[in-house]
Amino acid sequence: MKQKIIRPAFTPALLATLALVVSSCxxxxxxxxxxxxxxxxxxxxxxxxxxxxLLFKIGHLELSTYVGRFNDFSASLDFDAAKPENARxxxxxxxxxxxxNDASFAEKLIGPAWFDTQSHPEARFVxxxxxxxxxxxxxxxGDLTLKGIIRPATMDVTFIGxxxxxxxxxxxxxxxxxxxxxxxxxxxxxxxxxxxDEVTLEFYGEFxxx
Numbered sequence: 001m002k003q004k005i006i007r008p009a010f011t012p013a014l015l016a017t018l019a020l021v022v023s024s025c026x027x028x029x030x031x032x033x034x035x036x037x038x039x040x041x042x043x044x045x046x047x048x049x050x051x052x053x054l055l056f057k058i059g060h061l062e063l064s065t066y067v068g069r070f071n072d073f074s075a076s077l078d079f080d081a082a083k084p085e086n087a088r089x090x091x092x093x094x095x096x097x098x099x100x101n102d103a104s105f106a107e108k109l110i111g112p113a114w115f116d117t118q119s120h121p122e123a124r125f126v127x128x129x130x131x132x133x134x135x136x137x138x139x140x141x142g143d144l145t146l147k148g149i150i151r152p153a154t155m156d157v158t159f160i161g162x163x164x165x166x167x168x169x170x171x172x173x174x175x176x177x178x179x180x181x182x183x184x185x186x187x188x189x190x191x192x193x194x195x196x197d198e199v200t201l202e203f204y205g206e207f208x209x210x
Contacts, residue, residue, distance in 0.1 A: 033161040037136050038081070040162050041171060045077040045207035047091075048172070052205030054093065058183075059196030066195075068109075072097035077207050089127040089140055089155075091203075096121055114188060120148045125155070125179075136160075140177075146186040155179040155203075170208045177203035 034040075054073050060066040075091035096117045100106050110117040127142035136159040144153035160174035179201040183189070 030166070033163040035136065035159075035161045037084070037159045040079060040081060040084075040159065040173060041209060042079060042081050044210045045079065045173065046210055047073075047075040048206045048208050049074065053203070055202045057200040057202070059198070061194055066100075068098060068100040070095065070097050071099050075205070075207070084132060084138075085130050087127070087130050087140075089125070089130075089142070091125045093123040094121060095123050095146075113190060116147060120146075123147075125153065127155075130157070144179075144181065146181075147188065149186045151181075151185050153179055153181060165208075168208070172206050172208050174206050175203070177201075179203075 052073070052075075054070045055067060056069070057065050057067050070093050072094035073092065075089065078088040080086055095115050096110050098106055098110055098115070100109065109115060112118065122145075124145040125142055127140045129142075130138045130140045132138045138157050138159075140155045140157050142153060142155070143150050156178045158176045160176060162171065162173040164170070165172045181199050181201065182197050183199050184192070184197050
C-alpha cells in the first residue's frame, strides 16, 4: 500500500508567522554598527577573506571599462585610536589568482608578456603613513611592489563602520579603498593607446580584530 504523504498547509496566517520569525532572527543577528571612526578600537586586525573583494579596472579602446579581480589576497591593519595617522596597513596579492571570467585570457595576462607571475607571483602594498581627510576618510601613503618594481603609491580609504559581529562574536570593521596607478611605471606596457595607462584598484572588505 502506497504511503500517503501529508504536507503542511501553508495558510496566510502560518506564512505571516514564519516571516515574523525570520525577521526577528535577522534583527537579533544584525550588528549595532558604529560609523564614527572615533569608535574604531585599537589593535591588530586581519582581513576576512570571505568578505573581501579586490577589483582592477582599465579603459579599453576608449569604448568601455574592462573589469577583473584577484581572488587570493590578504591584508593586516594595526590601528591606534590615539594616533590614527600612524596606522599600518599591509596587503599582499597572489597575482596568479587574476580572474577576468575568461580562463584562456587570464593565462595570457599572468604570463611573461604581462604580469610575468612565474618570476613575480606576488604584489605588495605597505603603508608608511596615513593622512586623515575627513571624519571617515583618509589617504594611505606607501610603497607598491608589482612585477618586482617598487613605486610610491597612495590609496584613498573610507571607513564604513565597526561592530561586534553577532555571528562570529568578533569585533569587525569595514573599509573601502581606491588606488590609481600607471601601469607603465611597472613595466606593463603592451597595447599603449588601446588600453589606458591608468589602472584603478578597488578594495571592499572587512577586518577582524585579533
